[in-house]
Amino acid sequence: CIAFTPPAIRPLRAPTRQHAEPDVTATEQAYEALGIAQVLDALGERTATYRGAENFRNLNLANNAEDATRRYDEIRWLLKAERTQDETCLALANHSLATALTANLDALLDACEKATIPEVSDVALAADALRELDALYAWLSRRRLDGAEAAALSSMVAGSALALEDEDAYKARLDCHPIRFALEETDDGTILSGVAFPELGEARARAKRAQQAVESSKRDALDGGLKAAEKEGGFFLHEGRWVVSQRAGAAPPGALVHGASRTGRTQYVEPAPLVAPTNEWRAAEGAVRAEEAAALRACGTVIARHADELRRALEAVGRVDACRARHRFGLDVEGNLPLVDSGDMIQVRDARHAVLALRSNDGGPAPKGNDAALGKDKARCLVVSGANAGGKSVWLKTLGLCAALVRLGAPIPCRGEPTIGVFDPVFADVGDAQSAEGNVSTYVGHLRVAAAAVAEARSSSKLTPLVLLDELGSGTDAAQGAALGRAVLEDLVEHGALVVCTTHARPLKALGLQEDDKRFRAAAMAPGFKCIEGRAGESDALEAARTKADFPPELLERAEVLLGDDERRLATLARDLDKARESAEAAEARANEASKSAREAEARAEERFLAVEAEAKKKAASQALDYEARVAALEKQLQREARRDASSAFGSSK
Numbered sequence: 001c002i003a004f005t006p007p008a009i010r011p012l013r014a015p016t017r018q019h020a021e022p023d024v025t026a027t028e029q030a031y032e033a034l035g036i037a038q039v040l041d042a043l044g045e046r047t048a049t050y051r052g053a054e055n056f057r058n059l060n061l062a063n064n065a066e067d068a069t070r071r072y073d074e075i076r077w078l079l080k081a082e083r084t085q086d087e088t089c090l091a092l093a094n095h096s097l098a099t100a101l102t103a104n105l106d107a108l109l110d111a112c113e114k115a116t117i118p119e120v121s122d123v124a125l126a127a128d129a130l131r132e133l134d135a136l137y138a139w140l141s142r143r144r145l146d147g148a149e150a151a152a153l154s155s156m157v158a159g160s161a162l163a164l165e166d167e168d169a170y171k172a173r174l175d176c177h178p179i180r181f182a183l184e185e186t187d188d189g190t191i192l193s194g195v196a197f198p199e200l201g202e203a204r205a206r207a208k209r210a211q212q213a214v215e216s217s218k219r220d221a222l223d224g225g226l227k228a229a230e231k232e233g234g235f236f237l238h239e240g241r242w243v244v245s246q247r248a249g250a251a252p253p254g255a256l257v258h259g260a261s262r263t264g265r266t267q268y269v270e271p272a273p274l275v276a277p278t279n280e281w282r283a284a285e286g287a288v289r290a291e292e293a294a295a296l297r298a299c300g301t302v303i304a305r306h307a308d309e310l311r312r313a314l315e316a317v318g319r320v321d322a323c324r325a326r327h328r329f330g331l332d333v334e335g336n337l338p339l340v341d342s343g344d345m346i347q348v349r350d351a352r353h354a355v356l357a358l359r360s361n362d363g364g365p366a367p368k369g370n371d372a373a374l375g376k377d378k379a380r381c382l383v384v385s386g387a388n389a390g391g392k393s394v395w396l397k398t399l400g401l402c403a404a405l406v407r408l409g410a411p412i413p414c415r416g417e418p419t420i421g422v423f424d425p426v427f428a429d430v431g432d433a434q435s436a437e438g439n440v441s442t443y444v445g446h447l448r449v450a451a452a453a454v455a456e457a458r459s460s461s462k463l464t465p466l467v468l469l470d471e472l473g474s475g476t477d478a479a480q481g482a483a484l485g486r487a488v489l490e491d492l493v494e495h496g497a498l499v500v501c502t503t504h505a506r507p508l509k510a511l512g513l514q515e516d517d518k519r520f521r522a523a524a525m526a527p528g529f530k531c532i533e534g535r536a537g538e539s540d541a542l543e544a545a546r547t548k549a550d551f552p553p554e555l556l557e558r559a560e561v562l563l564g565d566d567e568r569r570l571a572t573l574a575r576d577l578d579k580a581r582e583s584a585e586a587a588e589a590r591a592n593e594a595s596k597s598a599r600e601a602e603a604r605a606e607e608r609f610l611a612v613e614a615e616a617k618k619k620a621a622s623q624a625l626d627y628e629a630r631v632a633a634l635e636k637q638l639q640r641e642a643r644r645d646a647s648s649a650f651g652s653s654k
Contacts, residue, residue, distance in 0.1 A: 026452060028059060030428035030468065034400045038355045039329075043410065046328040050103045051314050052321025061407040064463070065422050068340045070152055071409025074323040075330070075337060077149035081140075105129055109311060112304040123299045124190055126179050133313055136320075137162055137170055156323060160316035161309060174313065176306050182299055192295050200291040207284035213277045214242060221271035222252070242278055243268040330411025333357035338412050341421035344464035344498050345375040346399060350415040353398045354405060357413040369414065370395055370531035374498055375421065375464075379521035381489055381499040383512030386525030386537030388544045392502035393430065393470050395531055399500050400428055400468045423466035423498065427453040430470045443475035450488050457495040465497045473505035482507040493519050509536035 036059070044056040062068035108122050118126075140162060144150055157163040161173040178196040194201025218235055222244070233245045241258050246269045251257055254272030261267075270278070303310075329335070333354060350369030360366045368391070374382055382399075384392045402412050406420045429449040446469075453467045473485035482505035489511065492499050503509065512522025513536055524537030542559055545551050 024425070026427050026456065027061075027425040030400070030426040031059065031404050033428045033430040034397050034404060034468075035355045036401070036404055038358070039401070039405070039408070039410070042332075042358050043322075043325050043329055043408070046325040046332075047321050048324070049317060049321045050106075051318030052325060055318055055322035056325070061424075062409060062422060063424070065340045065342045068406050068409060068422050070155055071323075071326070072337045072340065073148045073152035074156055074409070075327050075411070077143075077145060077152045078323055078327050080145055080149055081143035081153075105314070106311075109303065109307040112300045113307050115304070116300065117293065117296050118300045118303065120183070120190060120192060120296070123179065123182050123192075123296065126176070126299075126303055127181075127183060129310070129314075130174065130176055130180050133162070133174065133317070136317065137167075141165070141167070156319040157316040160312040162313055162316045173309060174306065176302055179299060179302055182295070192292055197291065197295040197298075200288070200295050203284065203287045203291045207281065207288050210277065210281035210284040214274065214281045217273050217277045218242065221273045238268050240282060241270045242274050243270045245269075326408070326410045332361040333411065333413040335405075335411030335413045336415070336417060338406060338418040338420045340406060341376075341419050343376055344421045344423065344496075345373075345378070345419050346403065346421070346498065347373045347375075347378075347419040348399075348402055348412065348414045349418070351398055351402055351418070352413040353394055354401045354413050356394075367394075368529040370398070370529075371533075372399060372531075374399075374500070374521075380493045380497075380519045381501070381512070382521050382523055382533075383489075383508055383536075384500065384502045384523045384525065384531065385504065385509045385512075385539070387540040389548065390525040390527075390537065391529035391531075392525050394529070395525065396468050396470055396500050396502050397430065400426065400466070403466055422463060424463040425456055426466045426468070427456070428468040428470075429472075430468065446471075446475060453497065454488060454491050454495075457492050457497040465492075467492055467497050467499045467501075469499070469501040472501040472503045473508055474503070478505065481505065486511055489520070504539045512536065 040056045040059075044053045047053040047056070062071060105125055108118065108125060111122075112118060140153070140157070144153065144165065154163060161170050164170045164173065178193075181196045182193055183190050184193040184195070192200060194204055221235075235242050235244050237243075238258055241256070243258055245261075245266050248260065248265055248267050251267060251269045252271060256270040256272075256275060257267050258270055259268045330337070333352070334357070349371050351372065352367040352369045356364070356367035372382065374380065384395060386392055402414070402418070402420055403423050403426065405412055407422060407424075412418045412420065427449060429446050450469060450472075453465065453469075457465050457467070469485075469488075472488070473481040475481065482503075485501075485503065485505060485508050489499060489501065489508070501508070509522060512520045513534075514520065521533060522536045523531050523533045524535035526532050526537070542556060542563070545559070546556055
């Protein structure tokens with residue numbers, strides 16, 4: 001605790017709000033300062049498709065609680081859908097769609113709409129995309145579900161063929177015939193299918209027969225047959241004609257000369273018997289090329305006709321993929337889905353910094369988690385203090401990122417179900433706001449952020465502004481900085497903003513400790529980066545200089561002398577109180593643990609006693625049953641003996 005008597009508190013009015021458009025630029029700058037770019041990169045890396053990644057290239061924020069809740073309902077749908085029918089993998093999960101749904105497909109749709117004839121590889125891309133869409137439609141059709149999750153799915157695929165529950169209607173919407181069957185695989189690679197395009201198939205058949213006729217004609221083209229041609233080096237194609245090399249002037253009658261070597265001693269001769277078959281073969285090959293061009297043109301026309309429908313389907317796939325990416329992000333940061341508050345509450349348990357949690361998933365150290373409860377009937381301003389490098393700024397950023405994740409619809413790195421509202425706009429004064437170009441000092445930069453936050457709080461939207469102020473009151477005269485900082489906090493709270501600030505200024509620490517205004521709450525960063533509410537932390541500047549910097553001992557001794565007796569006693573008293581409180585809390589924890597252990601031991605003893613008692617009763621019952629059985633057997637034996645004796649006595653009397 002800090003021994004400080006705050007000035008008299010003037011009464012503050014209840015939060016007052018006027019309506020205006022939120023400051024979008026301020027929110028973007030705040031999120032940038034908090035490290036949202038790294039979160040967006042992580043989300044983009046967890047997508048399977050180009051369209052899915054597009055959702056995270058820019059800030060795509062929920063504008064209200066209903067929008068944010070819908071995004072979390074999308075994840076809830078996915079969680080249920082992946083457990084349906086023992087199929088635990090969304091069609092996107094193995095990245096099968098990544099090969100087809102790329103940026104190239106968007107370029108193809110644009111080109112076909114401009115009447116550009118596609119290549120065979122383009123048709124293959126479109127066919128792959130259609131098959132992947134068919135697979136995704138089949139997967140979704142078995143997982144429509146009901147309730148809020150069904151509405152979430154409908155929202156993701158709205159306006160696309162994937163939203164149609166009737167399979168025939170889906171097929172009609174994305175018919176695209178004959179794209180799905182336009183290609184076939186051969187030893188030479190992928191070609192247009194002669195079955196899908198009969199005229200092309202017939203042209204290929206004619207070309208094949210013509211080629212066979214050419215091969216047959218080669219055998220009789222020269223006197224002496226193929227052996228004679230082989231002596232001349234064999235037939236080869238020259239400018240589309242089958243020729244053989246011969247001495248200049250030795251061409252047989254009727255042969256055509258199609259050129260000569262550089263020396264002129266050798267001529268390229270097409271024998272007369274090959275002329276007509278080659279003409280027919282070349283004409284047939286030309287017909288094949290014409291039919292291929294016609295088939296590709298037809299494919300381009302079909303793609304262009306369905307371009308808008310395909311784009312809508314791809315956009316739906318992107319939204320489903322983005323939902324899956326948010327879910328995968330949550331798994332990696334060990335996050336939970338929040339309850340989106342319609343008001344302005346932040347309530348989290350063991351909340352961790354999202355970026356540090358991502359690094360931990362990649363093998364880095366695990367970040368420390370802390371609890372917070374702000375807004376509604378709790379405090380509206382959390383004043384965090386403590387030693388330098390003690391985790392104050394990290395905790396401030398953690399709370400800011402939790403609020404940002406809600407607007408992104410991503411799970412929160414924390415335990416249990418957090419409750420977080422939608423805050424808009426967000427102001428964050430984190431780091432150095434100095435600008436040489438604008439002739440703005442660090443302190444003036446801080447002032448401008450605070451002034452913009454005050455102006456926004458006084459004239460804001462229906463949503464609550466979230467204001468994050470790091471090192472409030474620093475950078476100028478300590479007394480004046482603290483006074484202005486307190487006035488800023490009071491004004492922000494008075495006009496309905498939710499505020500988290502860190503500070504070394506004692507007047508601001510005291511503001512959070514006062515008991516007659518519950519809207520302000522102090523919190524201290526203890527060793528181990530643990531945030532303890534209801535306490536103010538010591539800055540421990542000299543201790544930090546002693547343990548974390550290489551200052552000469554005599555310099556530190558001089559600093560302590562200059563500090564003055566009152567300041568030293570105050571700092572010592574604060575440290576002693578913190579140590580005493582920590583010792584008391586540790587003793588209480590040990591006592592609670594001992595009490596818990598005693599209760600558990602008592603419960604185990606009671607359980608053993610009941611077990612022994614039950615076993616004894618069971619054994620006694622078993623013995624009683626055995627005794628009764630022996631008595632019954634003895635009675636039967638006595639009865640038999642009595643009847644036998646009676647029978648013997650009756651016989652003797654005769």
